Amino acid sequence: MQIMVRLINKFNSSSSSLEEKIAALFDLEYYVHQMDNAQDLLSFGGLQVVINGLNSTEPLLKEYAAFVLGAAFSSNPKVQVEAIEGGALQKLLVILATEQPLTVKKKVLFALCSLLRHFPYAQQQFLKLGGLQVLRSLVQEKGTEVLAVRVVTLLYDLVTEKMFAEEEAELTQETSPEKLQQYRQVHLLPGLREQGWCEITAHLLALPEHDAREKVLQTLGALLATCRDHYHKDPQLSRMLASLQAEYQALATLELQGGEDEGYFRELLGSINSLLKELR
Template identity: 95%
Template structure:
């Protein structure tokens, strides 16, 4: 429940509030985190940590065109053609130069409200002032100062602040917004907040975030929104076996299957395959660590053992889906698909052997990467990228004989 001190949130527009919460999450993501605070964060192997970091970084780099918002001050400044003006700005035409000029006609409330929020005070929100355009303005402003802010306040636990003020549930509810931009930014904020933060992940599951994310992925939405929602889903599921159980119970594999089969969704299809690879190997690493070091608590190990992912993948036809994605033209996409094919080999071996298209694709790729690996050797690269891909293909072919 949202604390009584924040009751204005119930009627406030999501535009203003999400702008503030994005600031919270930016500083939170950039703050130092204690990797030993939760046992689940220690399960991550180096082989899976780097892709997750790259994905999170890529998601946090919002499109430049979304940030082309003029930042007014209390002084008149010239406005360039095509620049958007935040709501509440004062605009005039300079008759001498012919240029439009802009300045603030009221105090910048984004920063003042952020300070009030951090101090636990009631926010000063005008329900008629802020629009979705303010989200872009706030994003640009806070992204510029996030690094400085986080370095000054390393001791502040941003995740706990987000939870204690009830802000997480507000953002989760933002997924229900009828405004696509608000829905997209809400998913982005959630994805950033979930990453490596079990307490936030638990609160999100209890707040119904998983169901809302799956509904968006299963319905007709803009591709940009689905991209951010998939990012949030990946962050919620990783290193959280209970969420993975609920994901399977809610038909998550079927939802992702529909997503990868949509037209022009190749990029998201590769991300889905990467997620499945991470979840399969994550469970495997948990089992291995439990046997070798007994570092995993019995309760968490039992949770992982209740995640019946591989049987679900086989039943839902993911053996064939993953194999056919190997035909994608990008080397990076092929690399991720090859990794997933290897992870699913024990479950999908029979399907792979009976798939003539997969056999033809592997033979074609073997010839292609043999030639590229030869060029690498000629250039003095003994352990080149294409040689590694060729090794993965050769290994898979041997397993399928």
């Protein structure tokens, strides 16, 4: 804990140079990966200091503050709650909604993902604060393809997380009633539909990387019940799926010839085939 106090003081000191502040955040990120350390940040007000670092006019400080926060939030409910109360969500969304270097937005998106995962209350607040609009603008900016894949992955995770929480509650009664109630108040799918994510996600299939397409296909599958009518009316999606089907059929055949029965491309082909079947 003393080390973290020293690092926070170094970061927060007006006499520290920019390099010293960044070095302090870099070292702090290493420590907060451990849950206990991340929670110790709360005990002496360190978390709020880092959250306030998101207000910096210096892009590198924003970037490294977000890096620390992403590590601290990860699967750490106490820190997540404190962060919401400390205004972290608003600050993260403001950075994503304004003109910033891509490196800053990458780390801020990482922090946002860490804050939202397994924390339905934060997901509710995210929707209330217009988070889906912010992410929509983000993926539609030129040159942000790398962020688009991460955004789609986040949306997939949130959709499936809520679904699994509700299913698990029915089957095992293990989910706490309070948490289940919170998940039920996360109206994510209607929001995605209203904000045009059915079309946005479908058009991201045009990304050239296989792993990006894999994430997009997963998300299209998760949104199927909500977006089915949109998908049906989207000729571009039908053409894209047919084109990818041919491409992955050829790649899967090569895999098979190379002795791979359950290869990566065959799996992707399976996802495409099942989507096409659903949309017939």
